[in-house]
Amino acid sequence: MEKIYYEITNTKGNIPIAIFYHYKAPIQSVKAHWHRALELTLNLEGTVDFYNGNQFETLHENEVSISNSGEIHYSIPHFDCYEDKIVGITLQINYDFLKSLIPDLEETYFKINNPNIQTSIANSILKICKLYDSNNNNRYIKIFLQLLTIIDLLYENCRTKYKNKATKKTKEILNYIHLNYNHDIHLYQVADYFGYSREYFSRMFKQEIGLSFKQYLDNYRIDKSIQLLINSNQTILEIAYATGFTNENQFIQTFKKYYHLTPGNFRKLLFEDK
Incomplete structure (x- = not known):
């Protein structure tokens, strides 16, 4: 038996993010969990039902879902076959790194409502993944630039009234x-x-x-x-x-x-x- 509600986020190398790729499958694990990291998930194909806190949303192709720090969340993708194909990308941003940039992070809640902001964040996530898998000598600098772009977009356009995290x-x-x-x-x-x-x-x-x-x-x-x-x-x-x-x-x-x-x-x- 196991504790699953809390997830430890391991960052990649010298950058304060973790990247996860999701592959196409008709049945996938459904587990509620939470972590301190801020999480962004980009859906690349089909539809995915997301539960963030007590909010439900259906994510369509090229849309982004956000899970705030400490928020219980899980997702249910809908596919009818297996395929060795990436259909989603999850990006987790380290809590301590975010806290160093946003001192009032505990009182900050992000929600992405603007389609243009969704598109901009989606493009930055794709660029981060492409850079990370490249052999570019200055890839970490460029990844940091894209990461800061995402954080700036969230802070300037997606802050909403503080919402209590799960108890x-x-x-x-x-x-x-x-x-x-x-x-x-x-x-x-x-x-x-x-x-x-x-x-x-x-x-x-x-x-x-x-x-x-x-x-x-x-x-x-x-x-x-x-x-x-x-x-x-x-x-x-x-x-x-x-x-x-x-x-x-x-x-x-x-x-x-x-x-x-x-x-x-x-x-x-x-x-x-x-």
């Missing part, structure tokens, strides 16, 4: 779910464990995370089941029990609801692709 209690609740998803846990039990009424806990969870407790728990269990379908020889029944489902049929029906195929067919498709 410490919400992060503790997510951690509890991540540690106990493979047990038979229910909303009322988790609410009682944290000292909330069932009604208040249900409202608070949906407001903070953007999904109901059951939707989030089902998503997390399905994510874990996919890892077992790919990396183990366990039967469908064994995987159902290992990921907290009460029986095989419940697992199959939940899997179909999210991905429109059975776990068995997913495993078969995976081996056919290989």
Whole structure:
């Protein structure tokens, strides 16, 4: 079992950023997490559902989503096939570096509403990736210039009224779910464990995370089941029990609801692709 709600951001070499490439796949991990770094994700193909704090948005081609420091976030891409192709880029900007430039960073919240700003940031992200993969002797200087351009665009055009980050209690609740998803846990039990009424806990969870407790728990269990379908020889029944489902049929029906195929067919498709 594991703690997943907090992510450590490792920067690249001499520059205060981390870069992640996303490849095309019909089923990808869905995990709520948070970190101190500011995160920008550029979608290059298809659509991706993003949850940042309690805000939901669908990202289309060449659009950028931003996750602020300390904000719980996750995403769900929508593809129907595998392909060795980059369909998204995530850029994380080191918190301490940002703090040195923006002293009031803790009271600053960014939201990208202007399409022209989206395009400018997207172009800078692409330039950073191209420079990083090049052998240009002064690539770090040029990367810094593009990074400062992004920060300037955000600061001058995207600052909004301060929005409270997810509470410490919400992060503790997510951690509890991540540690106990493979047990038979229910909303009322988790609410009682944290000292909330069932009604208040249900409202608070949906407001903070953007999904109901059951939707989030089902998503997390399905994510874990996919890892077992790919990396183990366990039967469908064994995987159902290992990921907290009460029986095989419940697992199959939940899997179909999210991905429109059975776990068995997913495993078969995976081996056919290989």
